[in-house]
Every structure is written in C-alpha cells, then in structure tokens.
Amino acid sequence: MNKSNSLVITGVSTGIGHELTRQFLEKGYRVFGSIRKQADADRLTSEFGEGFTPLLFDVTDYVAIDKAVLEVEQAVGDEGLAGLINNAGIAVGGPSLHVDIKDFEYQFQVNVFGLIKCTQAFAPLLGARKNHKSAPGRIINIGSVSGKLGMPFVGPYVGSKFALEGLSHSFRRELLLYGIDVIVIGPGPIKTPIWEKSIKLEPYYDTPYGEMLQRFEKGMVKKSIERGFTPEYLSEKIVKIFEKRRPKTRYTMAPQALVNFYLPRLLPDRWLDAITKKLMRV
Secondary structure, three states, rough: OOOOOOEEEEOOOHHHHHEEEEEEEHOOOOEEEEEEEHHHHHHHHHHOOOEEEEEEEEOHHHHHHHHHHHHHHHHHHHOOOOOEEEEEEEEOOOOOOOOOOOHHHHHHHHHHHHHHHHHHHHHHOOOOOOOOEEEEOOOEEOOOOOHHHOOOOOOOHHHHHHHHHHHHHHHHHHHHHHHOOEEEEEEEOEEHHHHHHOOOHHOOOOOOOOHHHHHHHHHHHHHHHOOOOHHHHHHHHHHHHHHHOOOEEEEEEOHHHHHHHHHHHHHHHHHHHHHHHHHEEE
C-alpha cells in the first residue's frame, strides 16, 4: 500500500509548529500548516518554499477548518495524509478563583475543542473512510507535563491539557478500526513565545494572591523557561517519533525529567501540596 508524504500541522507561525514545519520539509515531506494571519502566511511561504502550503484558519473557526480540509483534499487526492500534528494552543493563567469564565472557555475552545474539530475534519484523509488508497496516517497531539501535573496559577491551561490526555487515549482506541495511531508528546518548559503571548498574571496582582503570583512568575516560570528545551531540539525528537515503526503512546520531554516530572508523580498529593505551600510561602 502506498504511503503519503503529506502532513497537516496546526499553529506553525512560531515555536514548535514553525520548527516542525522546517524539519519535516527538510526530510522531503509536504507540509500544510495552519496560520491565522495572511501576513504570516506570506512570510512563511517565502521562507519555506514550494513544499509548504499555508492554510488560513483559526482552530476555533470550524467553517474555515472545513474549507481547509477541502483545499488539502484537492491537493493530495487519493494519497491522503501521512499525519496530523495538533500543535496549535494557548496558555491562560491566573488564580482559578479570579480568572473570568470566558477566559476559561476560550482556553478550552482553542486547546480542546479546536483539537477535536481538526481531528474529526482531517481523519478521513488519514484513512478514516472506506476504500482509503494509502497506508493509514498518524496523529500527534502536543500536550504538556501540565497534562499530568496540576501546578498553581495555570488552572485553565492545566485543565485543557488534562483533557487532551484523556481524549487522545479515547481517540487512539476508537481509531484502531482504521489503523490510525494517536501519540501524545508532553513537553516541559519550552523556549517559545506562548508564555509571553498568553500568560498574563499582572492583572491579578491586586487579589489576595498578588505576592504569591509575583514570586511564582520570577521564580518558577522564568527559571523554568530559561532551563527549557528549544523548539529545535524538541522538533527533532518529534520528527523521529513520527517516523518510528512502533512508537510509544506517550512521550515526556522535560529538562531534568526525573526531578521535574517522574518524582512529583510518585509523591503523595499532600506531599506536593506541602512543597507548594512552602515555595509559595503561604
């Protein structure tokens, strides 16, 4: 059975999505990348060349996603897609008691419902249809260590990534019918613009959490990002995972993963609460 060399990657204007696009193109893949602004589409088309096709849609715009599917289908024909990488995402932060419910909703619209819609919409091109001509494709969902560990002051983001973890398992088991695999990549801190663009804690400085938030920002957030992996490093790992014959269902990619991920998951919740309380000087 023939195998496609075409991919759809969401959120390619910056960060991991941008670097994944570059590395997949270098390996001979054809990449369709979602972008929200025409100016970014023009910039990336010039940067990446003929192997790249921009798809103008926001993952919260379901009509635009459906139009993009038709565009991709016309381009790839019976070949279909080798993969869908659900990378688009934002991070909303703040004390959960004070974050506006509309900000919670938007967090889930982008990170959860947008991912569901893209998966549903592109699944037929991955092989979820009768008489598909090519080998089944593969889905990679970009999660986070926050999908397994609930840190304070990023509750909306944590909730969305926990949802992504569960949905990925359900999708994978349901898509066994078509031979389509679903893999979760759970990065730790990354040196990308997502935090600068999304996480805004200053508006909450006048709440009872004000001093804690400032310590959280200066300590945990900034130091974690400084120690974080680069998009180049993570993308190289993700490309290799995508091309594995039998990949694992989930990969954690975090600096000092033993201390920052595996050990905290083994500790009792109350122990982690006590450590957090000490760090926050409650």
